[in-house]
Amino acid sequence: GENVEQHPSTLSVQEGDSAVIKCTYSDSASNYFPWYKQELGKRPQLIIDIRSNVGEKKDQRIAVTLNKTAKHFSLHITETQPEDSAVYFCAAMDSGGSYIPTFGRGTSLIVHP
């Protein structure tokens, strides 16, 4: 089955800095990679996703990059703000096979004002 490793487990940055969270996956059949943000006491919410036919996707201050050859993908947040503080989860899945994603263990991002 799929295995997703996520690093770092904790990331502390100053407001305005950039933050990068990295994930690796094991199953070369995986072709859909969503990222979820979970604020304290709230539900995980999809913030961005990428499919294997593109290498990068941006949405305002967040971007995701995918390297299929190396089987890794990353979340980039620029100009971080205190409201970006949350736990971020990456996930990988084969949209043509299993219908559920395999999640990484999460990264706790702390943005200091």
Add this chain to the structure above:
Amino acid sequence: KAGVTQTPRYLIKTRGQQVTLSCSPISGHRSVSWYQQTPGQGLQFLFEYFSETQRNKGNFPGRFSGRQFSNSRSEMNVSTLELGDSALYLCASSLGTGEAKNIQYFGAGTRLSVL
């Protein structure tokens, strides 16, 4: 559209008891997945139901079971509760088919405490 609704939000049970959690998916969504979330363990997949059938199953003991009704609402049952079952239980719904089938929307979760 209303989001994914989970009830109850909080539960306190004692060891050996059983518990039933409920999840109402987004209207039109036919797939419901259940996850256990504990500190440091991330989201552990329990099972997924689609059109009243269990389509995928994670590595949890048989004490954890579920079902889905014809209106796509799902229930999860845990029997003979153990202290280690204390966790946040999340359900997520998705279309289950088509281009956007994989996009999951989460409920707020049920916080289960086993004493």
